[in-house]
Each structure stands twice: as structure tokens, then as C-alpha cells.
Amino acid sequence: MSDTSDAANPVWLNATSCSLDDFRAIVDVETKREAVPLAVQIEGNIPIYDGSAVRAAYGNTADAKAFMAEWNRVFASGAGIIVIKNSFDDLELIDQVTGVLNQIIAQERDGQSGSGDHFAAAGANSRVWNAHEKLCMAAPELFARYNANPVFAMVSQAWLGPQYQITTQVNVVRPGGKAQVCHRDYHMGFQTAEELALYPASIHALSAMLTLQGGVAHCDMSVETGPTKLLPHSQKYLPGYFAAQLPEFRAYFEENFVQLPLNKGDTVFFNPATFHAAGENKTADVDRIVNLMQIGSGYGRSIEIVDRHRMCKHLYPALRQMITAEVFTSDDIDCIVAACAEGYPFPANLDIDSPLSGMAPESQQHLMRRALVEGWSTTEFEQSLDAQSGRKRSH
Numbered sequence: 001m002s003d004t005s006d007a008a009n010p011v012w013l014n015a016t017s018c019s020l021d022d023f024r025a026i027v028d029v030e031t032k033r034e035a036v037p038l039a040v041q042i043e044g045n046i047p048i049y050d051g052s053a054v055r056a057a058y059g060n061t062a063d064a065k066a067f068m069a070e071w072n073r074v075f076a077s078g079a080g081i082i083v084i085k086n087s088f089d090d091l092e093l094i095d096q097v098t099g100v101l102n103q104i105i106a107q108e109r110d111g112q113s114g115s116g117d118h119f120a121a122a123g124a125n126s127r128v129w130n131a132h133e134k135l136c137m138a139a140p141e142l143f144a145r146y147n148a149n150p151v152f153a154m155v156s157q158a159w160l161g162p163q164y165q166i167t168t169q170v171n172v173v174r175p176g177g178k179a180q181v182c183h184r185d186y187h188m189g190f191q192t193a194e195e196l197a198l199y200p201a202s203i204h205a206l207s208a209m210l211t212l213q214g215g216v217a218h219c220d221m222s223v224e225t226g227p228t229k230l231l232p233h234s235q236k237y238l239p240g241y242f243a244a245q246l247p248e249f250r251a252y253f254e255e256n257f258v259q260l261p262l263n264k265g266d267t268v269f270f271n272p273a274t275f276h277a278a279g280e281n282k283t284a285d286v287d288r289i290v291n292l293m294q295i296g297s298g299y300g301r302s303i304e305i306v307d308r309h310r311m312c313k314h315l316y317p318a319l320r321q322m323i324t325a326e327v328f329t330s331d332d333i334d335c336i337v338a339a340c341a342e343g344y345p346f347p348a349n350l351d352i353d354s355p356l357s358g359m360a361p362e363s364q365q366h367l368m369r370r371a372l373v374e375g376w377s378t379t380e381f382e383q384s385l386d387a388q389s390g391r392k393r394s395h
Helices: 020-027 051-057 061-077 091-111 131-138 140-147 150-160 201-207 247-256 308-324 330-340 364-374 378-390
Strands: 041-043 046-050 081-085 125-128 165-173 211-217 267-270 288-296
Touching (some): 061 081, 081 150, 131 165, 131 308, 140 308, 150 330, 308 330
Antiparallel strands (some): 081 267, 165 288, 211 267
């Protein structure tokens, strides 16, 4: 394909669109302190935030929006990456969730399922695909407590707006586990150069706005354990999906990446177009365990099939009991429901699923919140959920 109408703003991209000099000019910049005033420090060009301050801001709309606005600018035109220290102050909760995830790993190993990993050699690590649904089904109370964390909600909304869709994939990298190669992530990061060339530049720019990458450290992660290698500011390079596959760009990445240690309960989030790669675990006795988050826009397609109908049914009775016991605030409930239920009401059959008000039918999230507020029984909720699902058909 050729495009000569505007050489400065080409519609069609390919590997020849990539210039290492242009890339270097974009990434070889300093993250200015005045651009991230709410960060407690900047390390390796990456702004770092205090989780306790973030959680405290959630109950105040102005404070929450200030953090979210700053993060949006970081993801779009800044470093592309943030670290939030102490995102979880309850480390016992992290350990309890880790215990359930390890049980799932053992069950899948014994059953020889869930063994595939598109980045690591067989046996080098353990991967739990769709850990989000599996945790909910195995331990709904823990799922609720884990996802009540407002950090997830604030960061997700900062980049994707409401109706985001959380998926998680647990990764355990054992001693000796090798590093990944430099890459960008889903959507376009999973396509070949030949496939990428079929999409106009506008979609290359759009792809990075449809998802957000993240990770929760489930153990202390020194640099020796191999935390994610990141190249700040690299998300801003438009032909980057091609560049990430080219040897000269991968070599530049290896010479310039940033690798920050994390403590248990810390989180890292980044624009999926950021050049990144998991590091090598050089320790002799530490299994590095991270709950990877791939959060999708309600307007896009998530990476994994997640049966949110099934999750809602399983979570609802546990959530009702915890609400009765006053375990959660209303803000907590909002975070939990957003993490579990489908927030986007489409696609819909508007012949049989007419809007209750406005222009859209009720979403799964709206239905679940309404049921919790009005104190529906589990049977009432399940019947209404089934009826709603039954209306999502073409005839």
C-alpha cells in the first residue's frame, strides 16, 4: 500500500515507517516534576504515587478527579507508566488470594489444563488464564474484598472511563525464568506486521486507548526477581507496533529500559503501547508472582472470555451477607460490582430489550446494584439476571 497525499501524516504504516532516530527523540526525554505534582517521587522517569493518598481521595470527587486527570495525561503524553506504592495495605488479604491462586495452579497442573503461555518456554512459569473469574468462583468473599480496592476503579476510569472490563492473568516466574522479548500489548501488539499494515494509522492510535495494562505484586519483587522492564514515553511513537518487532528497536529497548523493584501490595499500570517485557528471575529461591491486569474499555473487546453472568450469580449471595455484616461501604460495593458485572448494555435486541429510560437498556451492573440496594433475594436476582440474558438474542 502507498500513501502520498500527506507524507507528514500517512494513513498507511509499515516497517519502513519506523525511524530509530525519531523514536529516540520521543523517548529520550525527562519526566518533569511539575507535570506530576501528585506523585511522591519520580524514579527512572516513572512517577510513583502513595496508595494511602489515592485510597483517601476516592471518597472526594475533586481529589479523585485530580489524580485521574494526572494519570490520564501520564498515560497519553507522559511517561505512559505509573507505580502506586502500598495499593493494598492489607497484606494478609494478598497472601490469602495468593493461596487460592496457588491452589488453582495446582489443580490445573494436575488436570493438565491452562498450561499455555505465549511468551515463556514450557515449564518456565505458571500462568492462570482468566484468574478473575476463577478467583470469584473459588472464593467469592476474597474476590469481593480484593476488588473493593478503589485503586482499580480510579486508574481504570482515568484511562477508559466507566463500564471498564477487568480481566486478570496470574503469572508465576520461577528462579531461572528467562526474560520476555520487548513487545507492545493487546490489541495490535498481538498481530503480525502483515496484519498491522492493513489498518490505517488512526486505528494504530486508537488501539492503545482501548485497554490498560497493570499488575499487582503478590510478593516482594527485587530487580533480581525480574519485575517488568519498561521504556517510559515509548507509547507515543505511532508506528510502534511495527517498531517493537524490529531488532534495532529491541536492542535500543534492552539498552535503555527501566526496571523498578516492587513490594507486596504495590501496583504498576501502563499504556499498552509502552514497550515492555517481563524480566529474568535471577534469584535462586524466589517465585515471582504477579496478578496481571488487562482492563478493557466497555467500547472494545477484552482479551479473554469472562462469564460475568456466572460470576454475578456466584458473588451475589456472598456480597449480600457481607453487606448485612457491614463489611463494605457503598463505595466498596460500587468497586466490586464494576469489577464483576458487565457495565456496557450493548449489543442489545431493542425489539425485546427496550430501555427503561434514556436510550439504552439496563446493564448487568445496573441490575446488580439495584438488586443489592433493594435487598432482593438470591432467587429474585438470579431470575432477573436470567431474564435479562435471555433478551440478548436476535429473535
